[in-house]
Structure formats: structure tokens, C-alpha cells
Amino acid sequence: MRNVKLTVAYDGTNYHGFQEQRGTGLATVQEELENCLCKLAGRRVQVVGAGRTDSGVHARGQVVNFDAGEWPIPVQRIPLAANGVLPGDIVVVAAEEVPADFHARFSARAKTYRYSIWNDRIPSPFHRLYSTFWPVPLDVEAISAACSCLIGRHDFKCFQAAGSPVINTVRTLNRVEVTREGPLVMFTFNGDGFLYNMVRIMVGTLVQVGLGKIKPETVKMILESRDRLQAGPTMPPQGLCLEYVEY
Amino acid sequence: MRNVKLTVAYDGTNYHGFQEQRGTGLATVQEELENCLCKLAGRRVQVVGAGRTDSGVHARGQVVNFDAGEWPIPVQRIPLAANGVLPGDIVVVAAEEVPADFHARFSARAKTYRYSIWNDRIPSPFHRLYSTFWPVPLDVEAISAACSCLIGRHDFKCFQAAGSPVINTVRTLNRVEVTREGPLVMFTFNGDGFLYNMVRIMVGTLVQVGLGKIKPETVKMILESRDRLQAGPTMPPQGLCLEYVEY
Numbered sequence: 001m002r003n004v005k006l007t008v009a010y011d012g013t014n015y016h017g018f019q020e021q022r023g024t025g026l027a028t029v030q031e032e033l034e035n036c037l038c039k040l041a042g043r044r045v046q047v048v049g050a051g052r053t054d055s056g057v058h059a060r061g062q063v064v065n066f067d068a069g070e071w072p073i074p075v076q077r078i079p080l081a082a083n084g085v086l087p088g089d090i091v092v093v094a095a096e097e098v099p100a101d102f103h104a105r106f107s108a109r110a111k112t113y114r115y116s117i118w119n120d121r122i123p124s125p126f127h128r129l130y131s132t133f134w135p136v137p138l139d140v141e142a143i144s145a146a147c148s149c150l151i152g153r154h155d156f157k158c159f160q161a162a163g164s165p166v167i168n169t170v171r172t173l174n175r176v177e178v179t180r181e182g183p184l185v186m187f188t189f190n191g192d193g194f195l196y197n198m199v200r201i202m203v204g205t206l207v208q209v210g211l212g213k214i215k216p217e218t219v220k221m222i223l224e225s226r227d228r229l230q231a232g233p234t235m236p237p238q239g240l241c242l243e244y245v246e247y
Numbered sequence: 248m249r250n251v252k253l254t255v256a257y258d259g260t261n262y263h264g265f266q267e268q269r270g271t272g273l274a275t276v277q278e279e280l281e282n283c284l285c286k287l288a289g290r291r292v293q294v295v296g297a298g299r300t301d302s303g304v305h306a307r308g309q310v311v312n313f314d315a316g317e318w319p320i321p322v323q324r325i326p327l328a329a330n331g332v333l334p335g336d337i338v339v340v341a342a343e344e345v346p347a348d349f350h351a352r353f354s355a356r357a358k359t360y361r362y363s364i365w366n367d368r369i370p371s372p373f374h375r376l377y378s379t380f381w382p383v384p385l386d387v388e389a390i391s392a393a394c395s396c397l398i399g400r401h402d403f404k405c406f407q408a409a410g411s412p413v414i415n416t417v418r419t420l421n422r423v424e425v426t427r428e429g430p431l432v433m434f435t436f437n438g439d440g441f442l443y444n445m446v447r448i449m450v451g452t453l454v455q456v457g458l459g460k461i462k463p464e465t466v467k468m469i470l471e472s473r474d475r476l477q478a479g480p481t482m483p484p485q486g487l488c489l490e491y492v493e494y
Contacts, residue, residue, distance in 0.1 A: 012370040058373070079369060088375045122326060125258040126305070128335045130373060 002068040004075055005098045006047075006082075007112035008033065009060045011089040013129050013238070018053045018062065029053075033064065036085045040078075041071045049155060050104040050245040051111060051194075058130065061093070061112075061244035065104045066113065068097075068125040102247070112190045112243040115203045115235065120183035131184065132239035138210030140180045145216035146209040147187075149223065150202065157226040159205070161197035161234065169195055169226075178206070185210075188243075197234050205231035249315040251322055252345045253294075253329075255280065256307045258336040260376045260485070264286035265300045265309065276300075276337060280311065284334045287325075288318045297351040297492040298358060298441075303484035305377065308340070308359075308491030312351040315344075337466075349494070357421065359437045359490040362450045362482065367430035377432065379486035385457030387427045392421040394434075395458040396470065397449065404473040406452070408444035408481065416442055416473075425453070435490075444481050452479035 012018075020034070028051060037045040045066040073081060078095035086092065101107075116131035118124055123133045137212035150173055159168040175190035185193070187203050205222060208214045216224075220231045255276070259265075263273035264376070275295060284292040294311040320328060325342035333339065349356075364376035365371055370380045397420055404416040422437035434450050452469060455461045461469075469477045 009372050011375075060373075083370060088370065090370045090371050091372050093369050122340050123330060123335070123338050125256050125336045126307075126377060128258075163252050 001100050002071070003065055003098050003100050003102055003171055004068040004078070005063060005065045005096050005102060005104065006033075006078065007094040008062045008064060008090050009091045009093050010062065011052060011059060011129070012056050012058045014089060015055065017055045018049050018051070018059075019056070024154075024193050029059075030064075032086060032090050036082050037066065039085055040073065041068070043069075045119045048104045050108050051238075051242050053242055054197075054237050057240045057242070059242040062247075063104045063108070063245045065098065065102055070244045075204055104245075107247050108245050110192050110246040111194065112175075112188065112191055113194065114241050114243050114247075115187040115189075115199055115239045116241070117185040117187075117203075117207070117239060118183055119180075121184045124183070127184070129238055130241070132236050134185075134207070136211060138185055138207065138209065139212060140178055140185060142212070142216050143178045143185075143187075143210045145207045146219040147178055149216070149220040150176045154223055155226055156195055156198055156223070158222055158228055158231045159201040160195035160228065161201070162228050164196045166195055166199075171195065171198075176202075199240060200235040200237070201228075201231050201233075202233045203239070206232075207235070208232045248347050249318070250312055250345050250347050250349055251315045251325070252312045252343050252349060252351065253280075253339050254309060254326065255309045255311060256338045256340050257305060257309065259300060259303050259305045259375070261336060261388060262302065264302045264304070265296050265298070267308075276306075276309075277311075279333060279337050282436075283329050284313065286313070286332055287320065287328055290316075291493065295351045297355050298489050300487075300489055301444075301484050304487045304489070305485075306489040309489050310351045310355070310494075312345065312349055316480045328383075349369060351492075354494050355445050355492050357439050357493040358441065359493075360441065360446045361490050362434040362446055363434040364434075364450075364454070364486070365430055366427075366432045371430070373430070376485055377488070379483050381432075381454070383458060385432055385454065386459060387425055387432060387457065389459070389463050390425045390432075390434075390453045390457045393453055393455045393466040394425055396463070396467040397423045401470055402473055403442055403445055403470070405475055405478045406445045406448040406471055407442035407475065408448070409475050411443045413442055418442065418445075421469055423449075447482040447484070448475075448478050448480075450482045450486070451471040454482070455479045 020030040050063040079092040082092040118131040153172040175189040267277040297310040329339040365378040400419040420438040
């Protein structure tokens with residue numbers, strides 16, 4: 001086995017998420033990648049992704065790995081070759097050979113997600129696909145205070161989409177931050193793992209804090225309730241981006 | 248007459264330029280704006296635009312004016328009302344009432360255009376619609392030296408698209424600048440008027456300088472030649488944005 005790791009950036013607007021949805025005819029990032037690698041390698045290639053981003057979610061640093069087998073192309077030339085074949089909204093940023101036991105998903109130590117809100121009375125045509133438009137002013141200082149409640153090892157069950165089959169909902173968040181740059185309010189989450197829709201529900205809850213509807217310290221109580229109904233709504237997908245994966 | 252000035256931002260990706268192309272069935276920004284205002288005002292509305300941006304060209308500060316007649320809506324509420332009707336890639340940023348003799352095109356004193364190049368070995372899926380991908384490194388210092396040759400009152404005939412019917416090709420450029428922010432190389436042009444494709448041909452010529460194919464001082468000779476064939480190629484539309492119009 002010749003194990004190759006690719007770092008992939010994509011605009012998820014036109015995809016039904018990262019993961020292959022066999023037999024549905026829906027375009028996914030994984031299928032585009034596999035089709036591209038198959039064309040280049042001349043045989044069927046299967047990739048494993050670090051995170052299953054949802055429909056409309058973006059990535060600057062998704063990671064995949066695949067068995068390059070006898071494929072004669074030097075690893076460092078894969079980005080150029082792949083980008084010549086891929087559609088413009090998916091880009092292979094980097095490629096490297098990794099040990100045989102490297103697994104994009106199971107070897108990941110931490111992931112960083114960013115969620116962007118366009119917080120202005122007037123929407124932006126240029127940010128509409130990469131942020132969520134929110135015209136009511138958000139109090140970033142209050143949100144920042146609430147963010148600190150989320151840092152650490154906690155049971156994040158209240159921030160997991162209802163109906164998810166995952167039993168162990170304990171995760172560790174190393175960094176939870178909010179910053180404002182002009183109209184853009186950006187949330188950054190770094191953690192060892194994320195439950196289904198966890199970032200989008202956490203942001204939905206923090207937005208309630210930013211609107212003054214709940215107090216920053218209430219977020220701690222919501223977390224302790226382990227009850228999805230206590231948390232805020234799930235924010236839309238287009239504000240979310242998988243920034244990078246650490247190994 | 249109640250003359251209303253609107254400042255409009257748009258992502259030009261999905262439009263065949265600003266100007267209405269009657270009977271072609273092609274979507275244009277002007278038609279979308281007129282359809283929107285027609286829905287709001289309950290009668291046919293015609294807008295006049297400051298600049299006719301081409302297919303795929305964007306705007307942050309296009310300006311239009313129209314006769315609001317007896318339309319009862321307060322001017323300051325037009326942005327909110329219009330943005331509720333317009334598609335997400337066209338946004339009314341501001342509205343104000345102006346004197347009856349204000350004409351978005353003929354009253355304009357100066358316009359600012361920006362052209363963006365993504366100058367990196369690896370393309371960006373997030374900038375692909377708003378910049379031109381150029382993988383070969385550009386020497387921004389050399390380009391900057393060439394920019395100064397373009398400032399002032401000159402005959403810009405060599406930078407006008409071949410076949411244009413415009414006779415007087417003398418224009419004044421007040422500001423021509425190039426800056427780099429990471430992989431983004433951005434050209435800014437401020438002038439009292441622009442010939443057809445003038446910015447895209449100027450950038451095509453400056454890129455030749457950035458590649459070392461022509462010297463910065465040669466740009467002065469190209470300008471003096473008044474010969475389109477001496478200038479560089481026309482750059483693609485998606486890097487171009489009409490930033491603002493001064494009155």
C-alpha cells in the first residue's frame with residue numbers, strides 16, 4: 001500500500017455534502033474526488049475523509065487519504081494534476097505520502113471549524129454563499145463570555161442533532177472564540193471531535209446570547225441539561241467551514 | 248419627477264452584464280432591478296446605470312437612478328423593500344433622493360474599478376468567481392513602476408477593445424495602483440471615464456510587465472502607439488469589480 005494524504009479545499013454550495021451518497025445521483029465532494037483520481041490513476045480509487053461536511057458546508061482544509069498503489073505519478077505532482085481535472089469549486093491544496101496506518105478520520109487528533117455570520121443591516125452578494133446573513137446586531141462581548149463556558153471536556157449531548165445514534169457525547173473543546181471584523185462575526189471551534197450538527201447548534205445558541213435573549217452564564221446550564229430542546233436552533237450550513245485537521 | 252439614486256452591489260457571475268438586452272431572454276442586472284422596482288411600485292420603472300459592466304463583472308458600488316414618481320414608499324426604506332424581492336446576488340446598499348437633473352451616467356465625475364488576480368500555484372475555490380487565477384509569480388514592484396506611466400490625461404486608444412465606435416479616446420486616470428495581500432494581487436484604477444474593456448486590457452498589459460516579458464517603461468511607448476495590437480490581452484471578466492462612482 002502507498003498511502004497518500006490530500007488536503008482539499010472546496011466551496012460546498014453545489015454539493016450534497018462531502019460523503020458519497022451511492023445511487024442517489026446527488027453530487028458529492030467525495031465522488032468528484034474519486035472520479036478525478038480514477039481518471040488520473042486509470043483504476044477505481046476510494047478516499048476516506050476526515051470529516052463528513054453536510055450539504056452546503058465548505059472546507060479550507062478537509063483531509064482525505066487513499067491507496068495510490070502502483071500509480072506512477074510523484075506525490076508532489078498530484079495537486080497540479082488533480083486540479084486540472086477537478087471542477088473549479090474543489091481544489092487539492094497539498095499531497096504527501098504518509099505511513100500505511102494513517103487514516104484521515106481515525107488518526108485525526110483535532111479539527112478546527114469556523115462559522116461566519118454577516119451581521120449587518122445590508123446583506124453582501126459576495127459573502128452570501130460563505131456566511132449566514134443576520135441583520136439584527138449581535139453583542140460579541142456577551143457571546144465571548146458564553147464561549148468560555150464551552151471550553152474543556154464536557155458532555156455536549158444538548159448540541160447534538162436530535163435522533164443521532166451516537167451514544168458517547170463527551171468531547172473536548174480546546175478553543176472557542178468569537179471575533180468581529182467589520183460586518184463579519186466569526187466563531188472558531190477547535191476540538192478533538194464534533195457531534196452531528198454540534199457547531200451549528202452551538203452557534204445557534206451563542207446567537208441567542210448575542211441577541212440578549214439568554215445570558216452568557218445560561219449556556220453552562222444548557223450544557224449541563226444535556227437536552228437538545230434547551231439549546232438554540234441549528235444555524236444554516238453555508239456559514240460553516242472545516243478549516244483544518246490536526247494529526 | 249422624484250429622482251431616486253440607488254447604490255447597488257452585485258455578484259455578476261450569473262448575469263449577462265448590467266445592461267438590459269431586450270428580447271434576448273438573457274438575465275441582466277438592469278432587468279432584475281427593473282422587475283423588482285416594478286413589483287414594488289406597481290408600474291413599469293426604468294433605471295439608468297452609471298457603468299455598463301460586462302457579463303461576469305461584479306460591482307460593489309454601481310449607481311442607478313430612476314423616477315420614483317408618485318410611489319409612496321419613503322426613500323430610506325427602499326433598500327430593505329428591494330432586498331426582500333431581489334435575488335441574493337443583487338443588493339441595494341443605499342437609496343437617496345437626488346435633484347431632478349442627476350443622471351447616474353452623465354453626472355458621474357469619476358469611477359473606481361478594482362481588478363483582482365489570485366496569484367498562487369494553487370487556485371482558491373472561494374475566490375474563483377471574484378478573481379482571475381494566475382499561477383506564474385508576478386513581480387508587483389515592476390507592475391507598480393509601470394502603473395505610474397498610466398496616471399494622468401492620455402489618449403488610451405491602445406487599451407480600447409478593437410472595433411469600439413468611441414472616437415474621443417482621451418481620458419484621465421487619477422490613481423493607478425497595485426498591491427499584494429497574500430496570494431491576491433489587486434489593481435485599482437480611478438479615472439474620469441473608461442473605454443470599452445480598458446481596465447481588462449490595461450491589466451493584461453501590466454501582467455506582461457509582472458511576468459518580465461515587457462519592461463515597465465515600455466508601457467509608456469505602448470500608450471503612445473495608440474495601437475491595440477501593442478497592448479496585452481484582455482483579462483477575463485470575473486476579476487473586475489466596479490467599486491464606486493463619484494458625483
